[in-house]
Amino acid sequence: MAVARPIRMLSIACVVLVIFLVFQMNRGPSYVGTGSGPYNGMQVDPLKEITGEPEGYLWRADEHDYAPDSTDSARTNAAIISLVRNEELDDLIPSIRDLERTWNHKFNYPWIFFNDKPFTEEFKKRTRAEIKARVQFELIPADHWAVPKWIDMDLFKDAAEELKEKGLQYADKISYHQMCRWNSGMFYKHPALETYRYYWRVEPKVQFFCDVDYDVFRFMEDRNQTYGFTINLFDAPESIPSLWPTTQEFLAANPSYLSENNMMAWLTDDQLRPDHTREANGYSTCHFWSNFEIGDMDFFRGDKYSAYFDYLDKAGGFFYERWGDAPVHSIGLGLLEDASKVHWFRDIGYRHIPYFNCPNSPKCSACTPGKFYDGEPFLAKEDCRPSYFKHVGTH
Numbered sequence: 001m002a003v004a005r006p007i008r009m010l011s012i013a014c015v016v017l018v019i020f021l022v023f024q025m026n027r028g029p030s031y032v033g034t035g036s037g038p039y040n041g042m043q044v045d046p047l048k049e050i051t052g053e054p055e056g057y058l059w060r061a062d063e064h065d066y067a068p069d070s071t072d073s074a075r076t077n078a079a080i081i082s083l084v085r086n087e088e089l090d091d092l093i094p095s096i097r098d099l100e101r102t103w104n105h106k107f108n109y110p111w112i113f114f115n116d117k118p119f120t121e122e123f124k125k126r127t128r129a130e131i132k133a134r135v136q137f138e139l140i141p142a143d144h145w146a147v148p149k150w151i152d153m154d155l156f157k158d159a160a161e162e163l164k165e166k167g168l169q170y171a172d173k174i175s176y177h178q179m180c181r182w183n184s185g186m187f188y189k190h191p192a193l194e195t196y197r198y199y200w201r202v203e204p205k206v207q208f209f210c211d212v213d214y215d216v217f218r219f220m221e222d223r224n225q226t227y228g229f230t231i232n233l234f235d236a237p238e239s240i241p242s243l244w245p246t247t248q249e250f251l252a253a254n255p256s257y258l259s260e261n262n263m264m265a266w267l268t269d270d271q272l273r274p275d276h277t278r279e280a281n282g283y284s285t286c287h288f289w290s291n292f293e294i295g296d297m298d299f300f301r302g303d304k305y306s307a308y309f310d311y312l313d314k315a316g317g318f319f320y321e322r323w324g325d326a327p328v329h330s331i332g333l334g335l336l337e338d339a340s341k342v343h344w345f346r347d348i349g350y351r352h353i354p355y356f357n358c359p360n361s362p363k364c365s366a367c368t369p370g371k372f373y374d375g376e377p378f379l380a381k382e383d384c385r386p387s388y389f390k391h392v393g394t395h
């Protein structure tokens, strides 16, 4: 039986409408690449433009002594650090290879591996085989890793169960909470790092894509930089509902700690993802993704950040919620440090699944310039750079 023409036309229109709606739902957010609208932080992804090295003097391996065992080398006071489990060895080796190939075989900074359990002989042997520079294996002191005595474990279990029901990853895994706390406020207190100032944090399973031909630690030191990041991301608000209210209490008690040139506008942005800012009770959830960090431990060891970490630690949110070291470091820096002391290492091609920082540069290979994520299109909206560039800048 023939279908009446108006009905046929209506059916076709419906199909077209459905296809259009599906396309719209899967599309990246319109602030990336298209321009107009209230969100003008990132009209064009800067990673699509040609990216070169930072301006100014850079220390290079062919002009200075960076030999691995030189006692008078040009290396500054810095180390590559990695918290890792023995069972992650196979995932760690490619991370080491990438960083050695793209950068550290030229500069030979020491690697220091940290673990809450002793490293196996196999771990030591196989990591040493990848690195010309000095390598150290360090056990974390039990009292740095242990759950603090003021944490009520029954309360932890109830809270973890509730967070797990909400779908929050790792909520009921106590070691994940311990790891986040250690990275937030403990790593720089480890005796093996006491005499070090700068660190580059590396995780298993990460990738580096670009040749970096200058000493990044000297770069940090020469330009008086405190912290460098590659990826700027939104967090899961359900992991940190009371982090911002607790931070506000701390600030009210210590108003003089707030840096004059702070990053408050980025931390409290409520335009890019208003739902996130609301659910996190005033914090945008935007943070420097801390699986990559190049930083100055003197900032974390300083009075202001130390007081901030202690305040958070007493409040218990590392266990009763799932506060991550990324938002904690980021809020600490955003409030207590001068915005000009945070640097976006746009030239360091990097990936931690599922996100990338991939610049457009002849020094890079095996990543797509400007590609931010790999996987489902909804991941596009996790990019917080539009807010960061708008409120803080692209330096």
Ligand SMILES: Nc1nc2c(ncn2[C@@H]2O[C@H](COP(=O)(O)OP(=O)(O)O)[C@@H](O)[C@H]2O)c(=O)[nH]1
Pocket: 082, 083, 084, 085, 086, 088, 114, 115, 116, 117, 175, 176, 179, 202, 203, 204, 291
């Ligand atoms: N030694 C040790 N390392 C851990 C533990 N949990 C996590 N890590 C390390 O901490 C970092 C972050 O953990 P990861 O599982 O990558 O968390 P994600 O990136 O948030 O999914 C990685 O370098 C892990 O190897 C732990 O219980 N013991």
Ligand SMILES: [Mg+2]
Pocket: 203, 291, 352
């Ligand atoms: Mg990881």
